[in-house]
Each structure stands twice: as C-alpha cells, then as structure tokens.
Amino acid sequence: MTKVLYISTECYPAAKAGGMGDVVGALPKYLNKQSVNASVIIPKYKTAWIESKSWQKVHDSKMECGELIIKFKIKKLKKSDLGFPLYTVDIPDYFDRPSIYLAADGHGYPDEAERNILFQRAILDWILESKEAFELLHCHDHMTGLIPFMLQQCRKYKKIANTPVFFTIHNGQYQGSLDWELRNYLPKYKLEHEGLLEWDGRLNSLAAAIKCAWQVNTVSPAYMQELKKEFGSLTALVNHESRKCTGILNGIDHEVWDPKNDNHIDFNLDDSLNTFKQKNKSSLAGKYGLFKTKMLVSFIGRLAYEKGADIIPEAINIVMSKTKDICFILLGSGDPTVGDQLKLADHKYKKNVSSIIAYDEALAHQIYASSDFLMMPSRFEPCGLNQMYAMRYGTIPIARYTGGLKDTVPDFTVGGNGISFDHTTPGELANAILRAKSIFDQKKELYKLRYKISALDFSWDHAASNYAHQYNLLINN
Numbered sequence: 443m444t445k446v447l448y449i450s451t452e453c454y455p456a457a458k459a460g461g462m463g464d465v466v467g468a469l470p471k472y473l474n475k476q477s478v479n480a481s482v483i484i485p486k487y488k489t490a491w492i493e494s495k496s497w498q499k500v501h502d503s504k505m506e507c508g509e510l511i512i513k514f515k516i517k518k519l520k521k522s523d524l525g526f527p528l529y530t531v532d533i534p535d536y537f538d539r540p541s542i543y544l545a546a547d548g549h550g551y552p553d554e555a556e557r558n559i560l561f562q563r564a565i566l567d568w569i570l571e572s573k574e575a576f577e578l579l580h581c582h583d584h585m586t587g588l589i590p591f592m593l594q595q596c597r598k599y600k601k602i603a604n605t606p607v608f609f610t611i612h613n614g615q616y617q618g619s620l621d622w623e624l625r626n627y628l629p630k631y632k633l634e635h636e637g638l639l640e641w642d643g644r645l646n647s648l649a650a651a652i653k654c655a656w657q658v659n660t661v662s663p664a665y666m667q668e669l670k671k672e673f674g675s676l677t678a679l680v681n682h683e684s685r686k687c688t689g690i691l692n693g694i695d696h697e698v699w700d701p702k703n704d705n706h707i708d709f710n711l712d713d714s715l716n717t718f719k720q721k722n723k724s725s726l727a728g729k730y731g732l733f734k735t736k737m738l739v740s741f742i743g744r745l746a747y748e749k750g751a752d753i754i755p756e757a758i759n760i761v762m763s764k765t766k767d768i769c770f771i772l773l774g775s776g777d778p779t780v781g782d783q784l785k786l787a788d789h790k791y792k793k794n795v796s797s798i799i800a801y802d803e804a805l806a807h808q809i810y811a812s813s814d815f816l817m818m819p820s821r822f823e824p825c826g827l828n829q830m831y832a833m834r835y836g837t838i839p840i841a842r843y844t845g846g847l848k849d850t851v852p853d854f855t856v857g858g859n860g861i862s863f864d865h866t867t868p869g870e871l872a873n874a875i876l877r878a879k880s881i882f883d884q885k886k887e888l889y890k891l892r893y894k895i896s897a898l899d900f901s902w903d904h905a906a907s908n909y910a911h912q913y914n915l916l917i918n919n
C-alpha cells in the first residue's frame with residue numbers, strides 16, 4: 443500500500459470554498475479502495491464541522507520565522523468516517539477563523555501569504571519527525587506550491603528530500619505571487635537556487651511548484667492543452683516542463699451525489715427519471731414562486747468573473763424578449779455587483795426568475811434535481827464539477843466550450859451531452875438557451891438526452907486508478 447499525504451487548504455465536509463474541497467474530500471476515499479493508503483491534512487479553521495469534532499494531538503512543536511517563534515500542533519480526527527484519516531495543522535491566531543479565505547469585508551485575509559507558508563512549513567516539520575513515513579506528497583494549488591521547493595532545497599528537510607511530490611493545478615489564475623521579503627519566512631536554502639522561486643521578478647508559488655514538483659497535472663486534459671497555449675507569462679514554463687505535465691479529469695462522489703439516496707432533495711429517484719424531474723421541479727418552483735411546468739434553467743456557482751455569471755442578466759433579457767415560456771433559478775454568492783444584477787432580474791421577471799444570493803449546499807442539490815438545464819457560461823473552467831453533478835440528476839448542461847467543459851459537454855448535435863457554445867457573451871448564451879428550448883419542446887429528444895446523461899459514469903474510480911498508477915511510477919522510479 444502506497445502511503446500518500448494530501449496537502450490542501452480545503453477538504454469537504456470539513457472546510458470547502460469551491461470544487462477543490464470536493465475533490466480533496468472524495469478522491470482519497472476512492473484511492474483507499476485501491477492500492478493506496480491516503481490521508482489528508484488541512485489547516486484547523488474554526489468551521490462548524492471542525493469545531494464539532496474531537497481531535498487528538500499527534501505533534502506539538504514550534505518554528506522560527508525570522509524574528510517570530512510560531513507554535514503549532516498537528517491534530518488527528520478521532521474516529522474518521524470520511525474514508526481516510528484527516529489531520530489538521532493548528533496554528534492559533536492564523537487559522538482559528540470561521541471563513542477559509544475571506545475576511546469580513548469580503549476581501550482575502552491580509553496575512554494570507556504568511557499563513558500559507560506557515561501551514562506548509564508546519565507539515566514538513568511534522569513529517570520530518572513523525573513515524574508516519576509518507577511515500578508521496580500530493581499538493582493542491584498555489585497555497586501548497588512551496589512544498590516541493592522547500593523539500594528539495596532547505597537543508598532542514600534533507601532527510602525527506604527524496605519524497606516525490608505530485609502537484610495538481612485546480613485553478614491556474616491564482617498563483618500565490620508574493621513579495622520577495624516573504625522568503626524570510628522560509629527555512630534556510632542555498633541562495634544559488636533562489637531562481638526556482640522566481641517568476642516575473644516575484645516569488646511565485648505556482649511557478650515554483652511547476653518547476654520543482656515531480657509531476658504536475660491539471661484537473662482535465664483540455665485545460666492542460668489550454669495552459670500550454672495561453673497561460674500569460676507561465677505559458678513558456680508549462681511548455682518547458684511539459685514532459686511532466688498531464689491532465690486527469692476529475693470525477694464526482696457518487697455517494698454524495700446520488701439522486702436515489704439524497705437527503706437534500708424533496709423526491710428521490712426511483713423508477714422514472716421524468717417523474718423524478720417533474721415532481722422536484724414543481725416543488726422547487728412552488729417554493730420560489732415560479733411557473734411550475736415551464737422549462738427550468740439554473741445557474742449554481744460563485745459570482746466570480748471566471749464563472750461568467752455577470753452575463754446572465756442580459757442573456758435573460760434577450761430570452762424574455764422572445765419567450766416567457768422559460769424560468770430561471772440562480773444560486774450563488776460572491777461579487778456583490780453581480781448579485782445585485784441577478785436580484786434585479788428576479789424583480790423584473792417575477793414568476794420567471796428567482797435569484798438566491800447565498801452559498802447553500804442543500805439548495806444546490808434540490809436545484810440539480812429540479813432543473814431541466816444548467817448554465818455554465820464560464821470564461822475558463824479547469825474542470826468544472828457542476829456539469830457532472832447536473833448530468834447525474836438528469837439535468838442537461840448548457841456550457842461554454844472551455845477547459846473541462848470541452849471534455850465533458852460536447853454538443854448534442856455531434857452525439858454529445860448538452861448544448862455547447864463558443865463565447866461568454868449574453869447573445870451566445872441566449873441563443874444556447876433557445877436551442878435548449880427546442881430540445882425541451884420535442885419531448886422524445888429531451889427524454890433521450892436526459893436518460894443518456896444520467897447514465898454516464900463520472901465516478902472517481904477512473905481518475906483514482908489513473909492517479910494510483912502515476913504515484914507508483916514516481917515511487918518506483
């Protein structure tokens with residue numbers, strides 16, 4: 443059994459802000475059904491889930507950081523029923539906050555860089571002293587991107603420097619680009635190797651990871667292809683390191699996302715998918731004051747530039763000018779300006795549009811179960827999980843042709859799984875919605891596509907065996 447440690451700042455259900463949390467909360471469970479023995483470590487935040495659990499201290503130490511002495515503890519979840527052991531790094535003052543990334547004013551914490559570095563150092567210090575003997579470390583996104591550098595270059599970690607590091611890019615837009623002064627937070631390393639940390643004159647955590655990790659992957663093959671063509675100044679670096687760069691499509695947790703046994707939805711799936719959809723839609727539409735039988739199109743996601751939610755209100759205007767036979771339900775939180783625009787659409791088209799500005803996991807499940815179509819007008823999408831959740835619940839994706847959406851939602855006219863469009867513009871999205879309406883109106887087509895996508899297998903089993911294989915190659919190299 444290969445002993446692997448997942449190092450991440452999110453893990454569902456302990457702490458989740460986006461899709462990375464879902465991945466880290468599921469993939470280790472599926473790996474553990476194969477030849478891998480995977481554990482996960484995250485910061486000990488003050489989330490409700492973490493607070494409600496009992497933790498056992500397994501390590502108690504301190505680290506010197508410039509002038510500062512930082513005390514930390516590693517704590518293990520007692521009686522884990524997650525399918526893997528979960529550890530947390532407890533650094534009081536830095537992590538005992540209820541929100542993962544955002545301060546009360548909606549912006550990132552001002553000490554984000556310091557806390558990421560302390561988190562990574564604490565883990566390496568612990569691994570150095572613990573008897574756990576992890577054979578491979580699997581790091582996720584820039585917040586853990588300095589680990590491969592520190593492991594190889596800091597004398598302190600010499601004893602464990604040969605441990606392979608696998609690095610996954612969930613979102614290349616965030617790179618952890620830091621002021622040079624922050625290098626004082628790292629343990630001593632040889633100055634002649636400092637170039638490994640540098641990109642565009644700054645300390646760039648993602649670039650350092652791409653240079654120093656043994657293997658780098660994105661969460662879909664198409665997204666890796668895109669980074670090789672257009673990744674700002676990092677394009678050259680990805681191409682230079684291309685022999686160790688791959689793309690592995692994410693999966694979804696079929697136990698959490700199971701329409702037959704989902705506690706969050708009003709009606710579970712038994713025999714008929716169409717009855718399941720119709721009953722749930724009627725119930726949800728009733729709760730939110732929408733027409734109960736008209737075609738229902740939804741959006742679920744962060745109100746962030748990359749997700750393209752800002753074009754939805756104008757797309758709705760265009761659609762409403764042509765037909766009132768379509769309803770929309772929109773769920774998300776983030777950019778307050780976009781939130782206001784969605785609310786405006788809700789006021790304007792009373793029984794046709796409902797906007798819920800919130801993060802609500804349970805409601806998301808009910809929306810997947812109820813919608814006929816799900817919109818994903820993403821400007822970029824490294825993988826995207828929502829389209830896979832949607833399909834499992836018989837909801838047809840209307841997705842922009844980018845990243846993981848290219849891999850999972852080819853257009854129905856070429857035998858694909860949904861409606862695909864090229865650009866994130868209100869006009870193209872509106873057209874795609876009207877194409878969806880023509881499917882909706884031909885019930886035979888609708889039911890055929892619904893049944894087809896709900897039977898697709900996006901479970902983690904494929905990706906898990908792919909990862910397990912890659913880990914073995916690195917370890918036995």
Ligand code: GLC
Nearest residue numbers: 461462612823824825826827
């Ligand atoms: C990030 C990406 C998303 C991906 C998820 C899980 O949130 O934006 O596309 O599905 O990570 O890997």
